[in-house]
Amino acid sequence: MDKIVKNIVRLLVILTFSLLNEVKAVDFADNSFCIAKISSYEINSSQIWDFLKNNDWNGIELDIDSSAHNAFIRNSRVQLADVLFKVEELLKEKESKIFPIFINYSNDIELLDSIINASTLSSQIFYLPQGEKWPSNDYLVQANRRVIFFVQGAIEKQSRILHHIDDYALQIGASRITPNSVILNTESNINKELFKIAGFHRLPTGVSPNLVNSNMYPDYINFLLESWTKYGKKPNFIFVGNRIYSFNFIVSQLNSYEVIKGQVRTTGKNLERVYWRNAETLITGGKFSFPIRGGEEMALTPFVPGFSLTPSQLIITAEMAIPEQYSIIAHPLELNQGLMASFSFDNALIDLKNPTRNFEGNGYTFTQDIDRGSVLKLPENANINLGKSTLYGFPNSSFTVACFVKFTDILEFGDNAILGNDEIGYRRGMHLVLRSGHPYFGLWANDYMSTETLEPNTWYHLAWRYIIETGQQAIFVNGQYIGGSDGHPPYSGTTAIHIGSALSRGASLRGYIDNLHIWNRPLGNEEINRLSLDEEIQIEKTNNAGHKFSSKTKAIAIAVAIFLLLMVAAWILFRRIKLKKQIAHEEAFSYPEQNRLLLFGEFKAINAEGSDISELFTPKMKELLIFTLIQTLKNGIGAAIPDLNQTLWEGIEHKKVANNRAVTLNKLRKLLVQFEQIEILSNQGYLQLKTSDSFFCDYIEAFKLCQIPEEITRQQLQTFFHLVKKGSLLKGVGWPWLDEIRGFMGNQVIDNLLKLASIYKKENNPKHVVKVALRILDYDDLNEEAIYLQIWALQKADNTHLAKFNFNSFCSKYEKNLGEPYSMNFNEFTRFFSGKL
DSSP states (O other), X not given: OHHHHHHXXXXXXXXXXXXXXXXXXXXXXXXXXXXXXXXXXXXXXXXHHHHHHHSSSEEEEEEEEEOSSOEEETTSOOXXXXXXXXXXXXXXXXXXXXXXXXXXXXXXXXXXXXXXXXXXXXXGBOOOOTTSOOOBHHHHHHTTXXXXXXXXXXXXXXXXXXXXXXXXXXXXXXXXXXXXXXXXXXXTTTTOSEEEEEOGGGOXXXXXXXXXXXXXXXXXXXXXXXXXHHHTOOOOEEEOTTOGGGGTTHHHHHHTSEEXXXXXXXXXXXXXOEEESOTTOOEEOSEEEEEEOTXXXXXXXXXXXXXXXESSOEEEOSSSOOOSOEEXXXXXXXXXXXXXXXXXXXXXXXXXXXXXXXXXXXXXXXXXXXXXXXXXXXXXXOEEEEEEGGGGTOTTSOEEEEEEEEESSOOSSSEEEEEEOOOOSTTTOOEEEEETTEEEEESSSSOEEOSOOOOXXXXXXXXXXXXXXXXXXXXXXXXXXXXXXXXXXXXXXXXXXXXXXXXXXXXXXXXXXXXXXXXXXOOOHHHHHHHHTTOOOOOOOOOOOXXXXXXXHHHHHHHHHHHHXXXXXXXXHHHHHHHHHHTTOOOOOOOOSSSEEEXXXXXXXXXXXXXXXXXXXXXXXXHHHHHHHHHHHHHSSOEEHHHHHHHHSTTSXXXXXXXXXXXXXXXXXXXXXTSSSEEEEEETTEEEEEEOTTSEEHHHHHHHHHTOSSOOOHHHHHHHHHHHTTOSBTTTOOOTTHHHHHHHHXXXXXXXXXXXXXXXXXXXXXXXXXXXXXXXXXXXTTOHHHXXXXXXXXXXXXXXXXXXXXXXXXXXXXXXXXXSOOSOOHHHHHHHHHTTO
16 A cells, blocks of 8 residues: 555656646756765765755765775765665655766776665666767656766776766866866867866855855856856756855756757767857857846857858847757858869969969979879979968968878978968968978967877878867868867968968978868868868869851951941040030939938938838947948958957957847847848858948948049049038047048048049039038048138139138148148148149
């Protein structure tokens, strides 16, 4: 009868447990446990066991030593079996409790196994073979497998009941800063399903754990949230030493946060390592989990070298219903994606990607190698100039360089140079070399050298990879990662790159090179391995072959050409006649009535429906849009995320910047939906503004006119005047970074408007001269040419007194601003500038 009652109670407990978990299976890996250190003094203390019974989600840590036939709590005679008995009693009273036990032990693992298996607790132990997924809490409770043992120490043999913590969990310490490189360079570490934080009670907060109170809770919770976000894993095991009573608030606080979970998958499996373009996230495994703080909006942007991801970004807003799990699909990239240069050295110095480029060098030859066929030979002091680094996308970007190389003579003290430049300065010098036999990745005082040693007269496949988001410099030999380090700022040099030459005096290749390729993206490990196996890169070539025409076709072509020439001549004559008739007439210009953005004068945004939505742009949204627009026009790539963070959110705590940026960007993207053919794209660490001809922006049009290399035409000058006549760029806006842009555009405006005014002056059109002069003075109120143009127009209208008044006003303003009188009188001034304009 007692057994029946007991089973009914167990079923009720299981049912209650399920209801409390919203009838949704919660995986063991989604739990957080506070782990208390149990010493011999606490074994018989009812206080600790009552605490463990009355508080959910905790576990214990034991230091164990052993003799020939028994195991004991360290520095005592308390047997491990006594502790196991206490745990069994605890679980009897709390039938829904899952209880992890951590054992620090370095000795015979079989002895430990035998002691645990001999205990009555053995039937309640759960063991997960390495590589399998942790089950749900429901399963552990229903199967009554609620005890999970972990072991840490110098143990060689495998246990069938003890999980070696190193095989199952990412581990960091709260009592010290764990270097990012420890995580990033441990290939197998980040993808572990569990997350352990040791020494949490020693977190540097300036307050002893004995004195922890509610005022200190944020320090501890924020550390856990930051660690959770940094590695994309919820902290599972939080080790608090013998201070368990001070930290009973931890688990309930962590469980109060909503969670974003998901996975990044390729065919048949999760990816092992995923990087994120979010400053607060370092790296995750293919399975990820992030906390959402109340009311936050998040934009999560993962990337994986060698893959494109769909979707490329997850935007989570406070209003949306969050799915139980996100799924991001990774598609392998083609090797030709992002390829900037490709040299096969088949008896010719040709970049197969850009066959029209010409290269100069000295001392190089082509030769036939018994293994690789035609290769490039670069003896001592031989090199080839590939041109400026910007041609290959090196500066301030991710990149990969890969090639086969064989050294005839490896210097014991010095460099064998594969690729480099001669620029001096931090981050400006590039040297991808062999230094004293070790593959070396150098960006001038920003370097990494591997421990691998290469041998002469042996072909190696070498690859150097830089990832801008993590600052990783990595080196691969024969397709295998041999080492790297993180946190390196990007290369910023601009001078020419050379094959077979680098920074060090006398550094040259001294050997042979084959199949040199350069990408402006980081290649994935698998891609680099495929290259080492000589996989061919399919390069899209431009077909420059000439077409043969028949005599009849040629005759027709010539006739058509003559006809077109006559038409062009007639059109030119017509235009000249028309110009003579309308030479004083300013061509009409009008802005589109909708889908436009005006930046000269005051900011104005008219959506695709023709409605003025300028007021909907918050100051930060407006600043993000304009900074991205200007940077995109300036470099064609867009605004680099680090530059954007530093410029728009200067002085804000680093960990808050990425979230602020994501929230602002999300709101801006929603607002830009009201326009046609404008969007902000995230690409390789940059935000890029993409527009088409149907979207109008006066600054974009003015910028394009300023880029015309030849002399700008009269009509183009008139168009430029209409674009800028509403006033200076973003009048009334005081962003410090805008001053340089305003200065540049102001100079362009003054130069172009002076050209236009000169044309109007020659046409004897004082009315238009005055309009242009006034607009110049809007940008520079002491511009002498503009003052002269005003005076000229007034003199033409017989307003000599007003002309002199304007000149005297100019002289007064000049002396007030510059602290000295103007050097010319009225007559000298007019004579001097009449010859210039």
